[in-house]
Amino acid sequence: MAEEHTIAVLEGDGIGPEITAEAVKALRAVESRSGIRFHLRYAPFGGRAYFETGASFPPETQKVCDEADAIIKGPIGLSHEESKKIPTHQQPERGALLPLRKRYNTFANFRPVYLPPELAHFSPLKPEVVGDGINIMMIRELVSGLYFGAKEEGTGENGLRYVKETLEYDEQQIRDILHVGFKEAQNRKKVLHNVHKSNVLISSVLWNTILDEVAVNYPDVTVKNILVDAAATAMVLHPRQFDVMVMENMFGDILTDLAGGLVGSLGLMPSACIGPHKAYYEPSHGSAPDIAGKGIANPYSMIGSLALMLEKSFALTREAGWVWEALRAVFREGYATTDLADPELGYKALTTSEFGDMVARFIAF
Numbered sequence: 586m587a588e589e590h591t592i593a594v595l596e597g598d599g600i601g602p603e604i605t606a607e608a609v610k611a612l613r614a615v616e617s618r619s620g621i622r623f624h625l626r627y628a629p630f631g632g633r634a635y636f637e638t639g640a641s642f643p644p645e646t647q648k649v650c651d652e653a654d655a656i657i658k659g660p661i662g663l664s665h666e667e668s669k670k671i672p673t674h675q676q677p678e679r680g681a682l683l684p685l686r687k688r689y690n691t692f693a694n695f696r697p698v699y700l701p702p703e704l705a706h707f708s709p710l711k712p713e714v715v716g717d718g719i720n721i722m723m724i725r726e727l728v729s730g731l732y733f734g735a736k737e738e739g740t741g742e743n744g745l746r747y748v749k750e751t752l753e754y755d756e757q758q759i760r761d762i763l764h765v766g767f768k769e770a771q772n773r774k775k776v777l778h779n780v781h782k783s784n785v786l787i788s789s790v791l792w793n794t795i796l797d798e799v800a801v802n803y804p805d806v807t808v809k810n811i812l813v814d815a816a817a818t819a820m821v822l823h824p825r826q827f828d829v830m831v832m833e834n835m836f837g838d839i840l841t842d843l844a845g846g847l848v849g850s851l852g853l854m855p856s857a858c859i860g861p862h863k864a865y866y867e868p869s870h871g872s873a874p875d876i877a878g879k880g881i882a883n884p885y886s887m888i889g890s891l892a893l894m895l896e897k898s899f900a901l902t903r904e905a906g907w908v909w910e911a912l913r914a915v916f917r918e919g920y921a922t923t924d925l926a927d928p929e930l931g932y933k934a935l936t937t938s939e940f941g942d943m944v945a946r947f948i949a950f
């Protein structure tokens with residue numbers, strides 16, 4: 586019997602449905618070339634889900650996700666003005682994204698930052714800084730820290746409004762993500778950059794203590810410690826010194842967007858969010874309301890996330906390779922979406938859908 590998988594598809598908001606449609610085209614092309622069957626179950630999620638159903642992560646969507654073998658998720662989120670139409674606790678990140686991460690304990694977020702030599706010119710950095718490309722695996726802890734800690738707001742005795750947000754980690758949460766970082770480093774260049782802020786935050790002091798304990802299991806991996814603020818500068822000035830980087834939740838949120846700048850567009854940033862029993866796959870970027878509906882979003886991040894799903898959820902390495910190769914082939918043929926298609930570099934601009942069609946053709950080839 587042919588291999589079969591059920592995938593929950595959460596299209597999301599803004600450019601989400603546009604780029605998800607292109608990932609589905611790629612998946613259908615993989616299906617026809619491999620004979621593997623993928624059953625897709627679409628479900629509402631995010632701001633649009635709230636307007637349609639009254640909940641950002643409705644119970645029926647939770648059920649679809651529970652029953653799926655893996656989840657593909659488009660970005661969610663509304664423009665600043667649109668967000669105000671939804672109660673704070675139901676706004677897409679708080680009402681849907683964080684609960685999704687918590688529900689499946691997707692603590693390990695892999696964000697590859699990859700510009701192969703032939704695409705190095707997409708980086709806004711000087712050619713001598715980028716050299717023969719950028720290849721970093723950023724690993725972000727995704728279900729703890731400041732984004733998940735207890736929150737409080739109110740008015741103090743002095744009559745001033747205040748908020749209190751808590752940065753919480755326990756040692757097991759830190760240990761789990763550090764093991765992921767060390768294992769990834771072992772499989773690559775055996776160097777792990779540990780990003781922390783131990784000169785100010787005691788959460789980083791505990792993090793580094795656990796790191797020393799975990800490191801004993803990986804004698805072949807060299808650890809390089811770097812403060813998060815220094816890391817931001819170093820990533821711009823000398824990005825090629827990094828191979829695998831591991832960090833807590835908020836540091837990872839910010840530094841991976843910086844990485845999107847390094848490679849020339851957030852549209853080149855896929856990601857995998859892995860838990861013990863379930864994983865979901867989404868671009869690193871948001872819903873880009875500024876370009877939604879214009880047909881110009883770069884679907885690479887979404888199609889790359891699909892390739893990560895094939896690799897990490899189903900061990901379909903050969904099929905994932907077809908997808909990565911097809912993505913590169915589009916650029917090699919001189920095409921790109923408008924975020925990257927600089928006519929001076931000889932690129933012809935494609936719409937979102939034309940880009941997806943071309944990827945699907947290269948996969949099916």
Ligand code: NAD
Nearest residue numbers: 660661662663851852870871872873874875876882883924
């Ligand atoms: P954003 O990442 O959506 O966009 C930042 C910039 O990058 C914009 O100029 C946008 O046009 C561009 N961009 C992003 N993806 C692109 C793509 N695929 N192709 C071409 N250009 C692309 O960040 P934002 O504007 O600050 O946030 C918009 C919304 O997304 C907010 O509501 C935010 O909360 C949400 N968000 C969601 C997620 C998620 O779903 N995981 C992550 C980050 C932000």
